[in-house]
Amino acid sequence: MAQCPLPVVVCSSLTSEGSATALAALESGAVEIVTKPRMGAKNFIEDSALRICDAVKAAAARVRRPRNIAKGGADRVKVPKKNSADVIIPSTNSKAMIQTTEKVIVVGASTGGTEALRVFLEGLPRDAPGIAIVQHMPEKFTAQFAARLNQTCQITVKEAADNDSIIPGQALIAPGNAHILMQRSGARYYVKTDNGPLVNRHRPAVDVLFRSAARIGGSNVVGVIMTGMGADGAQGMLELKQAGAVTIGQDEATCVVYGMPYEAVKLGGVQHVLPLDRIAGEVVRYGRRF
Numbered sequence: 001m002a003q004c005p006l007p008v009v010v011c012s013s014l015t016s017e018g019s020a021t022a023l024a025a026l027e028s029g030a031v032e033i034v035t036k037p038r039m040g041a042k043n044f045i046e047d048s049a050l051r052i053c054d055a056v057k058a059a060a061a062r063v064r065r066p067r068n069i070a071k072g073g074a075d076r077v078k079v080p081k082k083n084s085a086d087v088i089i090p091s092t093n094s095k096a097m098i099q100t101t102e103k104v105i106v107v108g109a110s111t112g113g114t115e116a117l118r119v120f121l122e123g124l125p126r127d128a129p130g131i132a133i134v135q136h137m138p139e140k141f142t143a144q145f146a147a148r149l150n151q152t153c154q155i156t157v158k159e160a161a162d163n164d165s166i167i168p169g170q171a172l173i174a175p176g177n178a179h180i181l182m183q184r185s186g187a188r189y190y191v192k193t194d195n196g197p198l199v200n201r202h203r204p205a206v207d208v209l210f211r212s213a214a215r216i217g218g219s220n221v222v223g224v225i226m227t228g229m230g231a232d233g234a235q236g237m238l239e240l241k242q243a244g245a246v247t248i249g250q251d252e253a254t255c256v257v258y259g260m261p262y263e264a265v266k267l268g269g270v271q272h273v274l275p276l277d278r279i280a281g282e283v284v285r286y287g288r289r290f
Helices: 016-027 044-060 113-122 141-152 206-216 234-242 260-267 276-289
Strands: 009-012 032-035 104-109 130-135 156-159 170-173 179-185 188-194 221-225 246-250 272-274
Touching (some): 016 032, 016 113, 016 141, 032 044, 104 113, 104 206, 113 141, 113 276, 130 206, 141 156, 141 170, 179 206, 206 221, 206 234, 221 234, 221 276, 234 246, 234 260, 246 260, 246 276, 272 276
Parallel strands (some): 130 170, 156 170, 221 246
16 A cells, blocks of 8 residues: 555455454555355345445545546446435434433444544543444454554443443444444433344444434534445434534545535535544533533
């Protein structure tokens, strides 16, 4: 990458050694990780096809297409219907409970997000508000990704498990192949995992986390959408904003792929557009203003 940079997509067999190698490749500039399809898994062909196509498109977004090369026969391929967050958590017009002193940060990222999350999380102080994160990443990679971040950050970083509390000084990263939803019991916020259908062709999906946060947390939430291809999280950001949350989008100049933040801005869900190196400071500031 240092001598002849080009878009790289890593395909891994998901062994422990392989996941460490693939994460190192991401840190060195690879665009995306693709899981090798598992024979016999439910819907494995359809899910894998979608993920491989999206990874290749994300890689292609980083190079300029020659003008004399037309787009291929993609229009002839039948693409399965893309689910919205409705398949996991129905939309509602009801408002969240009364504002509390406990604030929560929810973050969504995809292509380029491993590095963006590292910069963001390493910039947070030890007493930062509790954080829930969706990073589009295959199963078994997220635990090691969280462990790496935990070694370099002031806050604790771990892979989310069902019923984990969202507490100050800790970030929970959604496990690969499972959605996470924000829940509440009294003044306690926690996460629930869900193995339901793909949403926006992803599991975990940013829209699922953001919608649940809008419903449960409302104005107690700060939402952040980072680099990534596609539109996952755009609708959720709008719902967060409508629920009274503060919403922040990473700017185009610091994104690997300015897709998800752009779609959220276009939909009207982003209040503040910031470069990556300023997001941590602003999140802490807004989290302490309430």
